Amino acid sequence: MIPRLTAGTGTDARPAPAGFDRRLIAPMVLGSVLNPINSSMIAVALVPIGIAFGAPPAETVWLVTALYLATAVGQPVIGRLVDMYGPRRLYLAGTGLVGAAGLLGALAPSLGVLIAARVLLGFGTSAAYPAAMRLTRSEAERTGQDSPAGVLTALAVSAQTVAVIGPTLGGVLIGAAGWHMVFTVNVPLSAACLVLGVKWLPKTGPAARRQAMDLPGMALFSVLLVSLMLFLMGPRPDRWYLPLLTLLAAAAFAVRELRVPDPFVDLRVLGGNGPLVVTYLRQLLAYTTSYAFLYGYTQWLEQGRGLDASAAGLVLLPLSASALVTATVTGRREAVRGKLVVGSVLQIAGCAALLAVGAGSPVWLLLAVGALLGVPQGLLGLAAQTALYRQADPERIGSAAGLLRTFMYLGALGASAATAAFYPDHADTAGLHGLALFMLAGSVLLLAITLPDRTLARLTPQAPQPPRAPQA
Template identity: 90%
Template sequence: MIPRLTGHAGEATRTAPAGFDRRLIAPMVLGSVLNPINSSMIAVALVPIGIAFGAPPAETVWLVTALYLATAVGQPVIGRLVDMYGPRRLYLAGTGLVGIAGLMGALAPSLGVLIAARVLLGFGTSAAYPAAMRLTRSEAERTGQDSPAGVLTALAVSGQTVAVIGPTLGGLLIGAGGWHLVFTLNVPLSAACLVLGVKWLPRTKTSQRRQSMDLPGMALFAVLLVSLMLFLMGPRPDRWYLPVLTLVAAAVFTVRELRVADPFVDLRVLGGNVPLILTYLRQLLAYTTSYAFLYGYTQWLEQGRGLSASTAGLALLPLSVAALTVSTLTGRREAVRGKLLVGSALQIAGCAALLPVGAGSPVWLLLAVGVLLGIPQGLLGLAGQTALYRQADPERIGSAAGLLRTFMYLGALGASAATAAFFPHRADTGGLHGLALFMLAGSALLLAITLPDRSLARLTPQPRQTSGKA
């Protein structure tokens, strides 16, 4: 095949193969797993960190919340910057910040510093996924062919795999050298991303058109999310001002985004794209259940069942295997609607299976619950990412992908709020059963909004012709 030059949307001219440039896959995948690995490893570290700093679950849960608040805000903001300026510089800046945050966390002298490190991790890990989706779309337009399903599958499977093996890996690291290693791991991962990014990611040409950033829109979006989640983390009458602030910020944000010429979130386009809105909603529901299980069940295994952190991590290994197997077997076929229906139904079954679990439950039952809830993790993540890729405006794929991750992290924030509510002092069996009912309701709603959505059946791969844009 004759090599040709890249050139979509101002991206750098460089020699690339006629087909999808598979040299991009390694930095794309490695960067995209930074957030899931930090999201999942912390699950088994919450109890040891709480013991180290004398903090109850209601305080250590901020290690989860801090990362997701930063990421929920950072993903669409950085995704928009990726669309405007190309993926390379945002990828390198973000992955570099991950290494700094890892060192900060490993050396943290207090819980407050540790939470600050998690905030930096949230912002640092926000760049790679929008960059990967932008690169995937750019390659499709450069080659005039639809990007291979294997590329999207690699992104989804890698993130899901790392997310589900994270507790096991975290448990092993804690057993080997304490909870500090959970943060230290970010340093070599960051270094690897920087090396691969510098070597393979295309440079971006300086655009002749002046780029504009909707900074007020970004600020209003941040205020909206932060005030909402601060209230959800501790809903009390004396915090009445937080939901009021959320509503005011949402109203002003909506008015501004509808009037500004180049909005941060184009509500006019988004409002007319009902299938994409439903995809975001499904993402929220699916990951609320997924993360509620990850954080709640793991803490219960340690406190309610009496397992060590490393043993609790190993107990979730069947979940990892089930998710990886399902993702690998189904990744080549898009089948978005089928995956969503089967995944949501199995999530309902898995949540129901938690109700008879207790402190005296046999090990085989604990492992079986993990397998049952691992299968939907392998299906729902793939389906949501594929649906987003097909439904979003190609020119805003970075910000659309960032917003998809925002809804995923809103689910994680909702899950951490629910975990704090059901486990106010310790992760006991009664709290686990209450959390299971909460998860069951969300999974049922996920199935209810998927069943009537016939637009999912019409999502098929469509080769894109080279745009001809400079």
């Protein structure tokens, strides 16, 4: 049973508008950008943090890894809790945890405590996106108007924008008051989310509290995912036990979820929802290519092309600009199949163009490749988000949205492993071309599973549901 939402703030009820309640957009967007801003700001803080604690890069990289691990596990777990208990409770708890984690990081006496703060940030920032997807679905059911394109676009564009400006913002904060500020900034952001959440997020009826939680299923899923991600971050023969642990955890997880009446991930429903499974696969393929280009191209620009860090950052601006413009211009039209096909074709073209790039390539070509590959980033992310909204079980939209983010992070880790494999010692042009062929293969596979998928043509706005009666 989906938790019923009642329009109320504090102890006072508020009149609900006839259409989508646009007062929800501010807390939804602000909460959803907490994760990308913490993912991106840390990039410019690693060196000063390493100097402060006398830690080498092999240790400070755990500040990045810890957030990825916690978020990849936390998104679907907290998403399931959103489905069970409603978005308001989890949103407020998660964004409150972000503020506490930010304060802990700012006062951290050691690198270990700082890593623990990043783990808490990962879990805290995992609540807002599933909550936003749950709220979008609830508003469509309350109003009987199924038109989420504008809201989904706002979520996607805001996350992309913050990811772009995150390193710059982090640099400004560090220059003004030191690396502590990349953690301290979470305190006012958390406070703003709490104020907006308390004021505008609708309450959840008490019936949801009687639902059971599949804690063993959540624990097995966490073991499965953490062991897999740890192996992807450093695939070496001496880590043979990690894939074995992954397989054992996966088998135990499947047995558990198929036997319990209210599983964490309903494998029976998911197995019968082939289109949603394919959407997760598309997310994995799209973001593997996206992150492989971001990681691999940036390193090559500095080592293979000989640009300094600031110049390499400027060369990547067209990538960000074209992604943002594409998402903004095309966001209000769902056109899932069209976006996936065009995005896949342009991604193939961009990967092929990388094969023509070399150490002597003119700057205009370097800029053009980035601009070309930014377009599919804007198209594919929106298409996957909209497809999930249409394909997922409405009662599990929160956990389904969390899994979508998990597959994105798996793509990021796969890209990181591929980059390390093609650049064993130095980011040279031969390694870039090998990485481009890897990306090209993934993009061709993405197109191959999209073209014959006739279900995409049927992803249209659903028939309006009758408004829910408020629950006392």
